[in-house]
Amino acid sequence: MKLALTTSLLALALAQATQAAEVPSTANIVADDTDWGAGLITVTASRLGTLDIGGSVTVLDAQALDRFSYGDVNRILRQVPGVFLQEEDGFGLRPNIGIRGSGTDRSARVAIMEDGVLISPAPYAAPAAYYFPRLARIQGVEVAKGPAAIKYGPSTVGGAINFFSTPLPDGPAGEISGRVDLLAGNYGSQRALGSVGGWAGLGGGLEVGGLIEGLYEHSDGFKTIDAGGETGFKISDMVAKLGLRSTDGAHALTFKYQRYTERSDETYLGLTLADFRTSPNRRYNASAADVMNVSHETFQLTHDWKISDRVRVTTIAYRNDTARSWYKLNDIRNTANTGWTSIAGVLENPAAAPIQFAELVGAEGFTGRAGSLRVRDNNRIYQSTGAQTALSAGFDTGSIAHTLEVSARYHEDSEDRFQQDDRFQMVNGRLVLTTPGAPGSQDNRRGDAKAWAFYVQDTIEAGPLTLVPGLRYETIDLTQTRWALGDAVRATPTAINTSKVDVWIPGLAATLRLADDVRLIAGAHRGFASPAPGSTVAAETSWNYEAGVRFGTEAWRAEVIGFFNDYSNLVGTCTASSGGDCNIGDQFAGGAVEVKGIEATASTVLGNVATQGFEVPVSLVYTYTDARFQTAFASSYAPWGTVAIGDRLPYIPEHQIAVNAGLQLDRLRFDTTLNYVSKARATAGQGGITGLDLIDDRILVDLSAGFDLRPGVSLFGTVSNVFNVAYNASFSPDGARPGAPRMAMGGVKLRF
Template sequence: MKKTRAASIFSLSLLVTALNASAQNEPKGNRKDNRDSLWSISLEDVTVTSNGLNSKIKNLSSTVNIVNSKQIKDLGIQSVGDAIRLIPGANYQDEDGRGLKPGIGLRGLDPSRNGYVVVLVDGKIPLGQSYGQLGAYYMLPIASIERIEVIKGASPVLYGAGSIGGVINLITKKGYGKPNVEGSVEAGSYGYLNASASAFGDNGKFNYYINYNRRQGDGFRSTRSAFGTNDVTFRIGTKLDNKDEFTFSGNVYTEDAETPGGLSEQQYKDNYKQSVNPFDQFYANRYSASAVYKKSIDSLNTISLSVFANYFKRNWWYDTNRDKKSILGDLRDIFTGGTVLEYNRNNKLFNLKNSLIVGVKYLGDQTNSIKVLGADPLQHVGKTTYSVTIPTNVFEGYIQDEIHFSDKFSFTPGLRYTAINYGQNNYMTAQKLSTKTDVLIYSFGFLYKPIERFRVYSTVSKGYNPPVLYAALDPGTVANGNNLGAETSTNYEVGIRTTPVNWMDISMSGYVLDFDHKLIEESGRFTNAGKALHQGLELELNVFPLKGLRVYVTGALQKATFNEGPNKGNLLPYAPKQLFTAGMQYERSIGIGTMGVNIYNTFTGRQYNDALNTEQPSPDGSNGAIPSYNLLNLAVNYKWSHWGVSATVNNMLNEKYFTHRYDFWGGKFPGAPTTVNIGLNYRLHP
């Protein structure tokens, strides 16, 4: 392992030297800048806004990747999951081919239901529950998102448990300018409709943004895949004076969706668009609210208080035996709330410029889970067979300081303490269970800037991820004295950011996640897997060879393996060795407007769904290899004055593929075939 780390760091060092020399030796007369205002998505001017960082990406001692609003529009992206494909080292697992329940994994971690990644809204507000269930079932509509920030490296200290691979920060749109309205509608294959309407504005003291989004469709599965969602998101902000700001945000979401489930090997071969689950139905309602107060004490000191809460109700009815004779209702009510108090100070310490972040955090939730067995699959009533309440309470404190020893070198140490208490009350058996855990983790970051065009950074951090609540409190573990325990890791990262010439941006990082104790989930069951090792190289490259033309590549070469036990050397479940996206984007003025064309391909390498890395598929489709697949996509748009039209073609080559296997849900989950969408949008004030 030491040789591997040394080799990775040595390789990066050679690249650093070469790029440094290129930047210094290139004659100024040969340099040209082909990126105009239409194409400049350089990291130079992007500021990360999460957890008090408020720093330009180029100056952070961690890997940061951005998907901005221009990319989202130009690529015709329909969901957050599709946008995540553009992030190096991100594995997107679309549960049912409709983008309703995205699974995202970073750096070789399991993407299933976002169980190993923290998803935040505007840097503070968790999208899912507390550490009981990091994120599942819901994702903000892409229409209300300004950009997506993915922060890796030192993320465990600022964002806590579950962020070993990184954190996904959804920056929502805010009101700006004079009062304005905009709307868009897209229609396409399989009865698809995606319609949004927004109103926003800012008069200097008061700003507002409200968006309504409706998505619906029949789904590509020939039966039982119709869906409909409604999402209302709003944000109201005010500047009480030149030192005090207050923001209130909220969200209302409803979903009514047929869930087509999985297929056996023969069913998939006969017709991968079919569904064999004629009675499965998913209903959801979500209500959330948050308030943020920020006070600038003086030019050096600020304090902020965030308070948030959400209620999520989800009723899932399905034929658990696939025998069409009975139906099971899995009913959950989830209450989540918390608060974050944070202090930021920018001053000089021992005559050195520094930026301090200190925060305390409380997260709590309660899951009420009921299972109902019904004899008639057409009636959502029956006998209660399971009734459990699970409360979770999390208390945390963190501190991080960015210290600048000079204009060229900075050092960023950090600490975080976390204490988690789980409880469970089983009303059917009158059994009560509880367990708790706590941990102190750290991170150290370094950034060196020998010249303005080039930066090298490195981080070392301790990672921590507790088991989700239903694994932590499984009666077969806690009651028998076999506590699963939490995942712990030591993480190493080294990376570069450079603009060696005016027409090129390069970001590259190498990492090692060394797990002392790893938990894995196979077909819904958690087990202790001992030591594991994640290693990888990540790349983000933008080249501007001609004015209006961008060629880009993002991706990762990675290897996540068991490091001890009978499966030593095998790949971890859902950890492909290769993840790449490559494309070309061209834009030019034509007539009264601007035409944009974007073609890009995403590649996901071979995966396995079990620790044995089983190659041969089982007849029921629940086990076996998951072959690699390519998705070639095309997006075309034309914008003029107040209007815009667009067309997207996804999976142009109509590749037949599937993303995962799950025995409980019936086997293989197929991906969507070729789909075509046509869109129209309008803005009152361009």
């Protein structure tokens, strides 16, 4: 099926490229100023539009994404100030993203969307993003911070990231356009991406359009299990769209279907620091059975109605279904054989637990205790469904112009856990099953959320001053239902916990145009993150402020923004990925926290290909952050532990820098990016960072090059981590974990 789709797309692309005298660029397939089909759900989809927007917004368009053709979302988000990334697997399969000091664990404190729809499997009941859009098929990224973030919700503490899939082409009826990327590289990496679409006239003022896109990604993995085994991944991702539009531009109806499947041989088991320094890409034999299987489906119907030049309504109905089973090592039997001990504790001090460490390593000729290794089937099913609508109306009151936006969303989601533990013995480097568990015998519960969200915003333009007051209201009903362990029928619950949250989230942004290319900006808004079903901890809240200056024309841009986030109650959620001896789903209060920092960006293009024969695009992105606890407390939440006033938050580096430069000739292009991340802490603390608390600083360099063989046909190559820098990216959840080594891919790209 994959081979047939790829072959057909390649043949069609070659035929189109041969016949065409002039072939549109990628930017014509997804233009810089397009709204990517998301209508009013987007803050702005234009790079230039971010100059006047209230709040901090960064837009990465198709051209920016195409320069390196990353598959790992972590690499492209290095280009956005104020974004923090806790790397885990080296491929970006399950990113850990934070914004302006929000927690990074599973991106749970960031509103993640695709085409304007919340895309985390259960964004209210269980916001951990165990499914994440693959960047290889994404055509645009919008990152909103500050007051701009309250348009989305439910989480507004950090910000929102909106990913845009390939839209239906915007060309006239009868024109077909598309693309094909065929790339391969080291570690057995392969990528085949193809899309084709167009419009046809129906008569009566109507046109019908269609798009089909397929993505296949594979890697053998860069880690090596001592006794051998799989460490890579395989992903298939298909999107189909069907559109109906009126020729007068008043109505557009789009149906989107997406299906994603993944198998990744990933583990939470890391290394001792000593073993990491010797062989960072090693995996112990106890991780050999670990595997993640994910399936995800999206159904989305979008109607865009342009009532007049100044009045527009966008309505979206959606449903997302996600099933995941991550079968992975969970813990190990204690020395007395009376209970279980954490893997992280063993790896932190292997000399104190020699039996357990030997069972994790599983050397040849070694036989461990029967049933001493517990492997958990983290089997969960998610469902998310809802409808949202947004109305924009422009009007004037005297000399003052208004753009009023009003939106409403009804949303339901759920997370269903039906998990079991199997027990294994290590025998001669191999795992041997000794005691299988019964389905549902480890966890048997369901979390549900039902939410209404309303939002109103008025963009008020009075001469050089633009004010954007906004107000969001969320009312959320949360339910956690538990059944007896092993009860597959679930006839009678053993416990039902309900709670209700009502929250008002105001925001205000101001922009003052001192000149055509100079703007002062300022803003304030309330941050909020919904508590989990069954939680007894108060919701996470904060007041967030920003102020700065923007300079910009079509030729160059610069921006400096200072931000201050004042948390009244920071909340930590126990997940398997956060590590530690806590019950999954429990929440912990972190008290008052202050996060302050500076974000700076600058970019320009030197030269002009048309008049001078070359262009040199250059840019700089810098973030400084100081994030500290203002409350002393003791917690069993592993990333915090015992906290003193002034302790820094974990996994937040003080400095981040990205420097980019390129050279564009008539048919040849080179691009390079240098990324620096300063060291960070693995757990809360202050003073020097050493040993088991040190997340390494690093300088990473990526290169890419493209050569146009003819219009629409290009050779492409890219190398990430050119100097093969080895660094410890994380100690969570269990042991030291490496960042990705040098990776190279090359192949052909076709556009028609």
